[in-house]
Amino acid sequence: MTTDERLTLIAAASGLFAPYTGPFDRRDLEELLTAELGDIHALHPAECEESKQPRHRVARAPQRILHVVSGNTPHAAFQSLLRGLLVGAPNHVKLPRCGLPELESALPLLPPALRETIAVSNELPEDWNSAPGVVIVFGNDETIDWFARHTPPPIRFIAHGHRLSIGLVMGDPDHAARLAARDVSLYDQQGCLSTHAVYVHPDAGCSLDAFAALLATEMEQFNADSPRGPLSDSEAGAITNLRETIRFHGASHPEETALWESAGGTDWTVIRERDPLLKPSILNRVVYVKPWPTGDTLPALGPALRHLACLAIHPFPGADGLAAYVSTGPSRICALGDTQFPPLTWHQDGIPPIASLVSWTDIG
C-alpha cells in the first residue's frame, strides 16, 4: 500500500479516531508526515522515484509495532495506533486484561486494508521481544520497568509512564476557573493530560481561597452538565478517606489546607493547600489548588514535576512569553481549557510521534 493510499484510507476512517485524537482530515495527516519526516513520500521508495526529485534518504517503517496500552482511557491507544497506521507498519495491540471496548468496537469498522494490518490480543504475543520493531508501552512504573528490562536492544522501546498536568492562573480568575474545571473534569482525570493541580500566580488578582471557591462552583456546574462516571468502592473510598484526612488537618491548621466538596457524594473535590509541592491527585475529579512559587519553581514543585505532561496557562501569554515555563519540563504548554485536546503533532512525553517510529537509510 502506498503512502497516498494509506492516507486516503485513514482519512476516510477519521470519524472512528476523532473522539480520541481530535478531528483530522487528509491534509492534517500530510502535514504531520511532512513535519516529522520532511516529505509525505519519505516512507515509500516507489513514490520517491515517481517524485523525480533527488533522494538523500528513505524512511523505513518498523517490521512491527507492539502497542501495550492501558485501560484507564482509550485515548492513548487510538493515538498510538493512528501513528502506527500512518507509517504503514503491522500493528499488534496488547489490550489490558479488562479489555478496551472503545477500541475493540472501532476496529471492525476500519477499512479492511487497514484492519488487516492490526492484530489484537489480551496477552503478549509469544515472539513480542524476538522480532525487530518498536515496542510502545503505556503503563505504570512497574509495567514500564518490566518491559524496559525485557526488551532487547535491537527493538526500539518507547515508554509512556505515569503523567499528570497542571494549570496556572495568571489573571481573569472567573474565566480561568471555568476553563480549569473543564480540564480537571474531562475524562475524570484518567488520562495523562488530566489536570491534577491548579496553581494561582501571586499576580492573578485573587487569593487561593477565592479561586478554590470559584473552581468549586465551576466543578459543580460542570458535573451538573456532565456527571462523572460511576466509581468502584475502592475509588470512592479513596476520595472519602482523603476528604476526612484533609478535614482533620484543616481543622487544626486552616491556613495549611481547606476543603470544598460536592454535597451528598464524591462527584468533585477541591483541596486548597498552602504548600506548592505538586502531588498527584487520587483522580475522579479531585484537584489541588496551590500557590505558584515566587522563588525557584522547580524545587518548590518537587519531584512529581518529572511526571509533568502539560502546563496550561490562563491567560495564555503566547509563544514569546513561555520561555520561563519551559524549564518546568512539560511536553506541552497550552491555553487552560485546551489541555485535553492536543494536536496530532503533539510530541507526547517529548518524543516525535512519527519520526520516533521509523528508521532511515541514507543514500549517497
Next chain:
Amino acid sequence: MPADAPSLPDEIRSFIEASNADFAALALRVFAYQFARNTPYRAYCKTLGHTPDTVRSWRAIPPVPTDAFKLDLPICSFPPEEATRIFLTSGTTTEIRGRHLLRDLDLYARSVRAGWTQAGLPGCGNAWFLAPPPGTTPESSLETMFAILASDDDSERWLIAPDGHFRLDPLREAASRAEPLLLFSTALNLLRLETAIPDGLTLPPGSWVFQTGGYKGLHRAVTPETVYHSINRCLRVPPEQVINEYGMTELCSQAYAVGAGTAHHLPPWMRVRAIDPHTGADSPRQASGYLVFHDLANLQSVSAIRTQDFGRVIDDGAFFLDGRDPGALPRGCSRGSDAFAPARS
C-alpha cells in the same frame, strides 16, 4: 464524680481485666475524655459538628482515618512531650509513616494479654517467634506485642537475628521434642520460611501458628489460602491450628480468627462497624465496607479509627475480613518486616 470514684483509665483497666462494664456508656465517656484532651481530634469533631453534648451513641463517635496519623499533628490525649513510646506504621524511608503516640504501655500490654487469654487462645509457655528479638525495632507495635506475649526472656526464642538472617536451630530442636509449640510470625516471614527450608519442618502435633499482616511486597500473587497451604506444607500445621491476627499500629487491641475463612472476633472493649466507602454511612450487616474500630484501650490517643480495610460485620464484635483496599497505599506488619527478610537460613 465522687472523690473515691475510679478514674476512667482505672475503669478501662477493670473492663479489660474483668469485662465488667457497659461498652456503650464507657465509649461515650472515652469520647468526652479525648474530646477534652486531644486537641487535633477536638478540632476535627467540631468541624463535623460532633461534641460530647451531641453524640448519643458510640456509633456516632467520629472516627479518625489512619492517614491522619501521618500528619504532623499529635493525635494524643496527653501532652505529646510525655510520650514514652511512638509506634510507627510500616513504610520505606521515602514514605511518610503514621505515628501512634503512647504515654505508657500499661493499657496496651493489658489489652494484648487479656485479649489473648479471653479469646481462648493457647498458652504461650512454649512460644517461638519468627521475628527479630525485642529492641531491634522499638517503633514496631508488633514486636512490642510479641515481647508482651513472650513467657520469658530466653533470647533463643527469637528466630531472626538482628541482621535479618533466620536462625532456625532452636526451632528445629524444639520441634524434635513432643511438646506442642506456638510459632508467632508475619505471613511474609512464613512464606520466606518455606523458601528457606524446602523440606519443611514438622512441628509436634497440637502445635499452633500465629500469623498476621498482608502480603504486599512480594512479586507474586498470594492469597490467604496460599499462606494456610504454605503453613501446612512447611510446618505440618493444619489450618484449624492457625491463628490469624488483625491488628494495626493505630490500635492497641487485636482481633483474632482461628482457622481459614473464619470470622475475626474482638475483645469486649472493642467494637467494629463497616461504613459505605461512597457515603461514610453505616453499611448494612454483612455488606462489605470500610472497617471502623472503636477501641477503648486507645484511651491515650483516639478510640475510633477508620481503616481502609474492607470487611463484613457480623455483629458489633465480629467481622469477616475481605482485605486491604487495593487502591490504598500498602501497609502492614508483614511489610515492615521486609527489612528482616532473611538472606539465608
